[in-house]
Amino acid sequence: MTKYIVQGGHPLFGEVEISGAKNAAVAIIPAALLVDGVCRIENIPQISDVTLSLKILEHLGAGIRVINRHTVEIDASRIRSTRTSYELARKMRASYYLIGSLLGRFGQAEVAMPGGCNFGVRPIDQHVKGFTALGAKVMVEGGFINASTETGRLKGANIYLDVVSVGATMNIMMAAVRAEGNTVIENAAKEPHIVDLANFLNSMGANIRGAGTDTIKIQGVDRLRGGSYAIIPDQIEAGTYMAAVAATGGQILVKNIIPKHMDCITAKLVEMGVEVEEREDTLLVRRSGPLQKANVKTMPYPGFPTDMQPQITTVLCLAEGTSLVTESVWNNRYRYVDELKRMGASIQVDDKTAVVEGVDHLTGAPIQACDLRAGAALVIAALAAKGESEISCVQYIERGYEDIVTKLQGLGASIRTVEVPGESEELEAHIG
Ligand SMILES: CC(=O)N[C@H]1[C@@H](OP(=O)(O)OP(=O)(O)OC[C@H]2O[C@@H](n3ccc(=O)[nH]c3=O)[C@H](O)[C@@H]2O)O[C@H](CO)[C@@H](O)[C@@H]1O
Numbered sequence: 393m394t395k396y397i398v399q400g401g402h403p404l405f406g407e408v409e410i411s412g413a414k415n416a417a418v419a420i421i422p423a424a425l426l427v428d429g430v431c432r433i434e435n436i437p438q439i440s441d442v443t444l445s446l447k448i449l450e451h452l453g454a455g456i457r458v459i460n461r462h463t464v465e466i467d468a469s470r471i472r473s474t475r476t477s478y479e480l481a482r483k484m485r486a487s488y489y490l491i492g493s494l495l496g497r498f499g500q501a502e503v504a505m506p507g508g509c510n511f512g513v514r515p516i517d518q519h520v521k522g523f524t525a526l527g528a529k530v531m532v533e534g535g536f537i538n539a540s541t542e543t544g545r546l547k548g549a550n551i552y553l554d555v556v557s558v559g560a561t562m563n564i565m566m567a568a569v570r571a572e573g574n575t576v577i578e579n580a581a582k583e584p585h586i587v588d589l590a591n592f593l594n595s596m597g598a599n600i601r602g603a604g605t606d607t608i609k610i611q612g613v614d615r616l617r618g619g620s621y622a623i624i625p626d627q628i629e630a631g632t633y634m635a636a637v638a639a640t641g642g643q644i645l646v647k648n649i650i651p652k653h654m655d656c657i658t659a660k661l662v663e664m665g666v667e668v669e670e671r672e673d674t675l676l677v678r679r680s681g682p683l684q685k686a687n688v689k690t691m692p693y694p695g696f697p698t699d700m701q702p703q704i705t706t707v708l709c710l711a712e713g714t715s716l717v718t719e720s721v722w723n724n725r726y727r728y729v730d731e732l733k734r735m736g737a738s739i740q741v742d743d744k745t746a747v748v749e750g751v752d753h754l755t756g757a758p759i760q761a762c763d764l765r766a767g768a769a770l771v772i773a774a775l776a777a778k779g780e781s782e783i784s785c786v787q788y789i790e791r792g793y794e795d796i797v798t799k800l801q802g803l804g805a806s807i808r809t810v811e812v813p814g815e816s817e818e819l820e821a822h823i824g
C-alpha cells in the first residue's frame with residue numbers, strides 16, 4: 393500500500409500548474425462515444441479516474457491513442473458493444489455518463505450501477521427521469537442499469553429537474569444531442585464542467601445553447617464529426633492548493649486557471665484573511681497574518697462547491713474563533729472529521745452542520761483518507777500540522793489529483809510516498 397509521509401509546519405512558496413478538470417474529463421471521455429470520427433482531447437489530467445474511463449471505452453471497442461501525457465485521441469467509430477464491463481464501471485461515479493452517451497448514439501446501454509465517493513445516498517432518479525422523457529425504458533437488472541429504445545433513436549422532450557444535479561444535467565445533454573427534435577432541460581446545474589461538456593459537443597457539431605444557465609436547449613443533430621478540444625482547468629484542484637497555502641501560510645502562484653471559476657472559493661478565503669491577486673490565468677495567493685473565522689454553506693455553482701468543503705473546513709480548524717460549515721448538497725460528507733480530531737482539531741458535527749472551534753495548531757498523526765476530497769483535506773492538515781503525519785488510503789486522492797506529491801514538493805513541502813509491504817491492497821481504489 394502507498395502512503396504519504398508529511399513533515400508539517402512549513403509555509404508553502406512557489407508556483408503550481410493546475411491540470412485539466414477531473415469532472416469535465418470524466419464526462420467528455422464518455423461523450424466521445426457520441427462522435428463518429430476521431431476526437432482529440434487535450435489537457436486531460438493524469439489521474440486514475442481518467443485511466444479507468446479510457447479503459448471502459450477501450451473495452452467497448454473504442455480506439456484509444458495516447459498522443460502524450462495530456463492528450464488522447466478517441467475513435468468510437470467501431471464500437472463492439474453497448475454493455476460496459478461491470479468490474480470497471482462500478483468503480484467510479486462518472487460511469488453513469490456511459491448511459492447517456494451509449495443511449496444517445498445507439499439507442500441502448502447496459503452500464504453497471506456507479507460507484508464513486510461514498511457520502512450518503514447518491515440516487516440517479518433524475519437521470520432516469522430524463523432518459524424516460526426522451527423515450528427510453530430504464531430498468532435495473534443484475535447490478536446493471538439497462539436503458540433502451542424501441543426505435544433506436546431518442547425523441548426530444550422538455551425536462552424539468554426536481555433537484556439541481558450536475559450528473560443528470562450532463563447525462564441528459566449527452567442523450568439528447570443526437571435525439572430527434574428539440575430538448576429543453578430546466579432547473580439545470582451550471583457548473584463550469586457543464587459548459588465545458590456543451591462546448592466540447594458543440595465543437596463536434598452539436599447544437600446546444602444555454603449551458604451555464606438554468607435552461608439548456610438542445611436541437612438534436614443526426615451525427616457528430618471528429619475534432620479537437622482542450623479541457624478546462626480544474627477549479628477544485630486549484631482551490632485545494634489555495635486552501636493549502638491558507639493553512640500553512642506562505643505565498644504561491646496558482647497557474648493555468650480561469651479566475652471566474654475560482655470566485656466562489658477566492659471570496660471565502662479573502663473573508664478569512666487570505667490575500668488573493670488575480671492576473672489573467674493565474675492567482676497569487678498569500679497568507680501572512682492570522683486566519684479569521686467564517687461561515688461556509690455549500691451550494692450548486694456559483695455557490696461554494698461541496699467538493700471544497702473538507703478542504704475549507706480544515707483551514708477553518710486553524711482560524712481564530714468559531715466557524716459554521718453547512719453541507720447542503722450531500723447528507724454524509726463529514727467522515728473525515730474524526731481523522732482531523734486525531735490531529736487536535738475541535739469540530740462538532742450535527743447532521744449537515746459542523747461547528748469548528750479554531751485551535752492554535754494541529755499535530756501530525758497517522759491518518760486515513762476515506763474519499764477523494766477528504767484525502768486532500770488530510771494532506772492540507774498534515775502540511776500545516778507540527779510534526780510527522782502518515783496518510784494511508786491515498787489511492788482515493790489519486791483518483792482526482794495529478795502528481796499531488798510532486799506538485800507540493802515543488803512548493804517546498806516535505807511530503808513523500810512510501811510503499812508499505814504486507815499491508816492490504818484490498819481496498820478498492822475508487823470506491824470512497
Ligand atoms: C463525477 C462528478 O462530476 N461528480 C460531482 C457531481 O456528482 P453528482 O453528479 O453525483 O452530483 P449531483 O449534482 O447529481 O448531486 C447533487 C444532489 O442531487 C441529488 N440527486 C442527484 C441526482 C439524482 O438523480 N437525484 C438526486 O436526488 C444528490 O443526492 C445530491 O444531493 O456533482 C457533485 C455536486 O457538485 C460533486 O460533489 C461531484 O464531485
Ligand SMILES: C=C(OP(=O)(O)O)C(=O)O
Pocket residue numbers: 414415484485486507508509510699764765792
Ligand atoms: C465526489 C467527487 O467525485 P465523484 O463524484 O466522482 O465521486 C469529487 O470530485 O469530489
